[in-house]
Amino acid sequence: MTKPTRFPLSMRLFHWGMAALMLAMLTAGLLMVKSLEPWQLNVLNLHKAFGLLALLLVSLRLVNRLRQQLPALPDSLPAIQKAIARASHYLLYGLMFAMPLSGYAMQYFAGRPVEVFGWFRLPAALEVNIGLYSLFREMHGILALALVALIMLHIAGALHHHVIRKDKVLKSML
Amino acid sequence: MMQPNTLMLPALLTLLLSAGSAAAKTPPKVSAQQFVDLQQGNSLFAGFRRAHAKGLCVSGEFRSNGELAPYSSASLFKAGVTPFVGRLSIAGNNPTAPDLKAPVRSLALSFSLSRTEQWRLAMNTPPVMAVADPHTFYQQIQAIQAGPEAIQQFFAAHPESSEFRTWAAQYKPSGSFAGETYHSINAFYLINSDGQQQAVRWALMPTVTADTMAFDGDNALQQEISARIAEGPVVFNWVFTLADASDDENNATKAWPASRRQVNAGQIVLTGTAAQLESNCHGINFDPLVLPSGIKATADPILRARSAAYAESYRRRAKEQFQGALEESSHD
Numbered sequence: 001m002t003k004p005t006r007f008p009l010s011m012r013l014f015h016w017g018m019a020a021l022m023l024a025m026l027t028a029g030l031l032m033v034k035s036l037e038p039w040q041l042n043v044l045n046l047h048k049a050f051g052l053l054a055l056l057l058v059s060l061r062l063v064n065r066l067r068q069q070l071p072a073l074p075d076s077l078p079a080i081q082k083a084i085a086r087a088s089h090y091l092l093y094g095l096m097f098a099m100p101l102s103g104y105a106m107q108y109f110a111g112r113p114v115e116v117f118g119w120f121r122l123p124a125a126l127e128v129n130i131g132l133y134s135l136f137r138e139m140h141g142i143l144a145l146a147l148v149a150l151i152m153l154h155i156a157g158a159l160h161h162h163v164i165r166k167d168k169v170l171k172s173m174l
Numbered sequence: 175m176m177q178p179n180t181l182m183l184p185a186l187l188t189l190l191l192s193a194g195s196a197a198a199k200t201p202p203k204v205s206a207q208q209f210v211d212l213q214q215g216n217s218l219f220a221g222f223r224r225a226h227a228k229g230l231c232v233s234g235e236f237r238s239n240g241e242l243a244p245y246s247s248a249s250l251f252k253a254g255v256t257p258f259v260g261r262l263s264i265a266g267n268n269p270t271a272p273d274l275k276a277p278v279r280s281l282a283l284s285f286s287l288s289r290t291e292q293w294r295l296a297m298n299t300p301p302v303m304a305v306a307d308p309h310t311f312y313q314q315i316q317a318i319q320a321g322p323e324a325i326q327q328f329f330a331a332h333p334e335s336s337e338f339r340t341w342a343a344q345y346k347p348s349g350s351f352a353g354e355t356y357h358s359i360n361a362f363y364l365i366n367s368d369g370q371q372q373a374v375r376w377a378l379m380p381t382v383t384a385d386t387m388a389f390d391g392d393n394a395l396q397q398e399i400s401a402r403i404a405e406g407p408v409v410f411n412w413v414f415t416l417a418d419a420s421d422d423e424n425n426a427t428k429a430w431p432a433s434r435r436q437v438n439a440g441q442i443v444l445t446g447t448a449a450q451l452e453s454n455c456h457g458i459n460f461d462p463l464v465l466p467s468g469i470k471a472t473a474d475p476i477l478r479a480r481s482a483a484y485a486e487s488y489r490r491r492a493k494e495q496f497q498g499a500l501e502e503s504s505h506d
C-alpha cells in the first residue's frame with residue numbers, strides 16, 4: 001500500500017484546532033499570572049476549563065492518530081532528521097498532556113476545586129499539600145517555556161521545509 | 175471644513191494639558207510580581223507569606239443559625255455546624271515582628287466543605303480601604319514605606335481615603351485578637367437556589383472586650399489569645415450587611431449606610447491554637463477568590479487583584495519551603 005501524501009482530514013482538524021488552542025492557552029497563562037486587572041479572575045477560570053478541554057482533545061487526537069496512515073517524510077530527508085522530526089512530535093504530545101495534568105495537579109494539591117464553564121466542578125484535596133503544589137506549579141511554569149521553545153522550532157522546521165527545501169511537508173498538513 | 179486658525183492653538187494646548195494631568199492621576203500599572211516585590215521589601219523571610227507573615231493557626235467551627243440560607247445556597251449557611259482551619263495574623267512581611275506595633279490585625283478562614291466546595295476568607299480590622307484600585311494601593315504602600323510625611327502627602331492627594339482616615343483616627347486596638355472586628359472590606363454576591371443575587375459585605379463582631387493588654391513583648395497578642403482559648407472558646411458573630419440598589423459594591427473605599435439590613439448568620443467559634451509552622455494553616459493560600467457555589471466575586475478592582483498577588487506570594491514561599499525540605503532530607 002502506498003502512503004498518503006497528506007494528513008487525513010481528522011488529523012488536520014485536530015492539528016489546527018489544537019494549535020490555536022495551545023497558543024491561546026500559553027498566551028493567556030503568561031498574561032494572567034502578571035495581571036492585577038479585574039479580568040484576571042475570568043481569564044484564570046477560562047484557562048482552567050479550556051486547559052481541561054485540551055486534555056480531552058489531545059487524548060482523542062492520540063487515539064485517532066494511532067488509527068491513521070501518516071504521510072511519509074520525503075525520502076531525500078536524512079534518517080537522523082526524520083528521527084528528530086518524529087521525536088519532536090512525541091515531545092509535543094508529551095507536553096500537551098503534561099501541561100493540563102500539571103495544571104490540574106497544582107490546583108488539586110492547593111485545595112482549589114476547578115469549575116468547568118459553570119457546568120460542574122472537579123475535586124481537589126481536602127487538605128492542602130504545599131510541597132506537591134509547589135512541585136506541580138514549578139513544573140507547569142517550566143514545561144510551558146519548554147513548549148513555547150518547541151513550538152517555535154516546530155514552526156521553523158515547517159517553514160524550512162516549505163521555503164528552503166521546497167518539499168511537500170507543510171502542504172501535507174494544509 | 176474648519177480652517178485651522180490661531181484660536182484653535184490654545185484650545186488644543188488646554189486639551190493636551192488636561193489629558194496630561196488626567197494621566198498623572200492614573201497611577202502606572204504594576205504587575206503581580208512588582209506588587210509582591212514591594213510587599214516583600216528588602217529583607218526576605220524565606221518560606222513565609224510576603225504579607226501578614228506573622229500569625230498563628232486557629233481551629234474552630236461555624237455554628238450557622240440558618241438565617242442566611244435564603245440568600246445563599248452555600249452549604250455552610252444551612253442551620254448546622256461546619257469546622258474550619260483559620261489563621262490570626264498581623265500585617266507586614268516580618269514573621270517575628272512585634273505584635274503590638276502592627277497597624278492592622280487579621281483573621282483568615284478556610285472551610286473545606288467537600289472535595290468540590292472550598293471557601294477561603296481573609297479579613298482585616300479596617301472596614302474600608304483607603305484607595306479603590308491595586309495600582310494606587312501600590313503607591314500607598316510605597317508612601318507607608320517612605321515614612322509619615324509621605325503618607326500624609328499621599329492621603330492629601332487621595333480624598334477617597336477619607337472614610338479610612340476617619341476610621342483610623344478613632345480606632346483603638348484591642349488588648350486581644352478576640353476583641354477586634356474583622357471585615358471582608360470587599361463585597362461579594364450571595365446567590366440563592368433561585369439564582370437571585372445579593373451584594374453583601376460581612377464582619378466578624380467580637381463578643382468580648384479587652385481594654386488592657388495582659389502580656390507584653392513581641393508575642394503579646396499570640397500569647398494572650400493562646401491563653402484565652404485554652405480557657406474556653408472565643409466567639410464572634412458573623413454579621414452580613416445587605417446592599418441596596420443605590421450602593422456601589424465595586425468601591426472598597428466607601429462603607430454602605432448603617433441603616434442597611436443586617437443578617438447575623440451565626441457564630442464563629444475559635445477552639446484551638448497552634449504555632450503556624452507546626453500546624454496546617456501555613457500551607458494554605460487564603461485567596462478570597464476561592465469560593466463555593468452560592469457566593470460570587472464582585473468586580474471590585476481591589477478584590478480582583480488579590481488572586482494573582484496571593485498566588486505569586488504563595489508560589490514563592492512554597493518553592494522556598496519545598497527546596498528547604500529537599501535540602502533537609504538530602505542531609506539525612
Ligand code: HEM
Pocket residue numbers: 022025026027028029030033047048049050051052054055099100101103104107114137140141142144482485486489
Ligand atoms: C493546554 C494546557 C495548558 C497550558 C498550555 C497552560 C499554560 C500556562 C502558562 C504558560 C501559565 C503561566 C506560567 C508561568 O508564568 O509560570 C499557566 C499558569 C497557570 N495555569 Fe495553565 N496551562 C494549561 C492547562 C492548565 C490547566 C488544565 C489548569 C488547571 C486546571 C491550569 C492552571 C493554571 C494556573 C492556576 C496557573 C496560574 C498559576 C499561578 O498563578 O501561580 N493550567 N498555564
Ligand code: HEM
Pocket residue numbers: 011015018019020022023065073085089092093096151154155158159169170171172173
Ligand atoms: C502555527 C504554526 C504551525 C505550523 C506551520 C505547523 C506545521 C506542521 C506540519 C507541516 C506538520 C507535519 C510534519 C510532518 O509531517 O512531519 C505538523 C505536525 C504536527 N504538529 Fe504542527 N504546526 C504548527 C503549530 C503546532 C502547534 C502549536 C502544535 C502543538 C502544540 C503542533 C503539533 C504538531 C504535532 C503533534 C504534529 C504531528 C502530527 C500530529 O500528530 O498531528 N503544531 N505541524
Ligand code: HEM
Pocket residue numbers: 209210213222223224225226229261262263280281282296297298303307308311357358359360458459460476477479480483484487488491
Ligand atoms: C490589592 C489588594 C491586596 C493585595 C495585592 C494583597 C496581597 C496579599 C498577599 C500577597 C498576601 C500573602 C498571601 C500568601 O502568601 O498566602 C496577603 C495576605 C493577606 N491579606 Fe491581602 N492583599 C490585598 C488586599 C487585602 C484586603 C482588602 C484584605 C482584607 C479584607 C486582605 C487581607 C489579607 C489577610 C488577612 C492575609 C493573610 C491571610 C493568611 O493568614 O494567610 N488583603 N495579601
